[in-house]
Amino acid sequence: MTSEDKILLALTGWDPDVWQAEFSKTAPNRQLVVDPDSDRANIRYALVWKQKPGSLQNLPNLEVIFSLGAGVDHVFHDPHIPDVPIVRIVSPDLTMRMSEYVVWQVLDHHRLGLRYRQQQSQRIWHEDRRQAAAHEVTVGILGLGVLGRDAAQKLRMLGFRVSGWSRRLQTIEGVTTHYGQDGLKDFLKDVDIIVCLLPLTPDTRNILSMSMFAQLKSEGPLGAPVLINAGRGGLQNEVDIVAALERGMLSAVTLDVFNQEPLPKDSPLWKHPQVVITPHAAASSSPQALVPEIVAQMEAYERGEKLRNIVDKAAQY
Ligand code: NDP
Ligand code: OXD
Numbered sequence: 001m002t003s004e005d006k007i008l009l010a011l012t013g014w015d016p017d018v019w020q021a022e023f024s025k026t027a028p029n030r031q032l033v034v035d036p037d038s039d040r041a042n043i044r045y046a047l048v049w050k051q052k053p054g055s056l057q058n059l060p061n062l063e064v065i066f067s068l069g070a071g072v073d074h075v076f077h078d079p080h081i082p083d084v085p086i087v088r089i090v091s092p093d094l095t096m097r098m099s100e101y102v103v104w105q106v107l108d109h110h111r112l113g114l115r116y117r118q119q120q121s122q123r124i125w126h127e128d129r130r131q132a133a134a135h136e137v138t139v140g141i142l143g144l145g146v147l148g149r150d151a152a153q154k155l156r157m158l159g160f161r162v163s164g165w166s167r168r169l170q171t172i173e174g175v176t177t178h179y180g181q182d183g184l185k186d187f188l189k190d191v192d193i194i195v196c197l198l199p200l201t202p203d204t205r206n207i208l209s210m211s212m213f214a215q216l217k218s219e220g221p222l223g224a225p226v227l228i229n230a231g232r233g234g235l236q237n238e239v240d241i242v243a244a245l246e247r248g249m250l251s252a253v254t255l256d257v258f259n260q261e262p263l264p265k266d267s268p269l270w271k272h273p274q275v276v277i278t279p280h281a282a283a284s285s286s287p288q289a290l291v292p293e294i295v296a297q298m299e300a301y302e303r304g305e306k307l308r309n310i311v312d313k314a315a316q317y
Contacts, residue, residue: 001302005044006031008059010051011068019047019068022287027295045298049285053078064307066294068285070094070147072311073200073232086311087297093289095150101230101282102151102195103158105254106139109193109226110160114252114274132221134159140191142207143198143231144170144177145317147283151195163187167203167315188215193226199317200232209237213244223251230282233258238269245274256282 007023009016009032016034023032032047033039036059043059049068056062057080067075067088075086108114112128119126139155141148144166152162156174163176165187170177178187188194194216198204208229216225227250229236238259244250254276255269261280269275301307311317 001030001044001298004042006033006036006039006042008032008036008043008046008056008062009034010046010048010055012050012052014049014068018287019291022291023295026291027298030295030298047294048075050074051078054080056080056082064298064301066297067311068290070283071199071232072317073234075311076316085307086313087307088309088311089285089290089293090146090309091290091293093286094283095146097286098147098197098230098283099151099154101256101278102197102228103154105228105276106155106160106193106195107158108276109222109228109252109254110134110137114276118273130221135161136221137161137192138163138190139193139195140164140187142187142194142196144172144175145197145199148195148197151197163190184212185215188212189217191216191225192220192222193228196227196229196231196235198231198235200234201316204231205234206237208235208241210240210244213240213249216249218249224248225250226252226254228254230254230256233261238267242268242272245272250274252276254278256280 007030009019020032023030036043040059041061044061044063046056046062046065047068048065059082062082062084064084065075065086067086070089072086072088075081112131115128138161141152141164144164148164149172152164152172152175155162164172165178165184167179169179196208208227218224241253245253252274256278257280263269263277269277297308
């Protein structure tokens with residue numbers, strides 16, 4: 001690193017100050033800039049979250065783009081991304097947060113949380129004796145990457161039957177795996193709870209729609225299957241989700257991500273009794289946890305080591 005090198009912080013929707021504060025604590029010798037205009041030639045790295053389209057143009061010495069999230073669809077929404085490596089977040093902190101979220105929501109649906117909260121609001125004392133044991137319930141995870149694999153292992157430890165679906169064949173001990181378009185049908189026919197941890201790419205956009213719901217079984221230990229999506233809003237068709245709930249094709253839904261965020265106030269999802277909503281909070285990027293890891297990557301790269309967690313630009317994840 002030279003004293004001239006600078007890091008561009010290109011964020012929208014997130015507060016840059018907390019990232020800047022963490023950088024000055026962890027790496028006081030590295031200079032972050034939010035507005036690069038006077039420094040364009042000195043920018044060596046860019047840290048991005050939903051950067052404004054075009055904001056990475058005209059940076060002649062940019063070497064690496066670091067996504068501040070695990071997902072990178074927010075980088076690719078910009079048609080003017082320079083041809084440099086894109087590194088995404090893979091961090092034990094983020095993985096743990098996501099697995100907590102998945103386990104929380106799976107258990108909440110499995111243990112009839114929605115029903116008991118509704119009963120409590122009406123002071124109704126009624127134990128539902130149909131409650132299934134975990135080993136009778138199949139949790140199917142769409143996306144067996146860093147996050148999907150960890151969640152699968154934790155759900156296994158709780159006694160659930162776990163299956164998964166990925167683009168290429170993956171093997172995980174104790175988990176039934178399927179892959180590719182041909183494997184999707186078999187995956188869907190057995191699931192009681194679907195957990196979606198897919199990236200948003202041209203191939204996965206809108207995958208959570210009526211054509212998928214129509215392939216699910218119509219009954220099971222929770223009634224119809226439950227859907228939990230913590231991947232991206234663009235994976236889901238929200239009109240189809242409401243219709244599937246109304247028709248009993250889905251019994252309940254947890255959504256952390258939406259096509260439009262914040263979720264518009266007039267969305268019917270807000271008031272639906274079988275819908276749990278969280279505000280894209282399943283696994284937030286923590287500056288305290290992530291800045292030291294990003295700085296360590298920069299240092300390793302400057303020592304001549306290979307960058308890790310590089311995004312496959314053709315696959316867009
Ligand atoms: P990974 O890249 O490690 O894993 C992605 C998984 O999806 C892989 O198993 C991959 O298959 C699979 N996949 C990709 N495309 C397809 C396809 N066309 N068909 C079938 N499977 C496919 O990502 P992570 O696990 O780290 O993260 C997953 C996503 O979670 C992120 O992209 C992001 O959108 C979301 N996320 C959401 C957060 C939140 O707070 N709500 C926080 C963090 C992440 P293969 O194994 O064959 O490559
Ligand atoms: C991520 C996210 O992709 O927070 O990391 O959504």
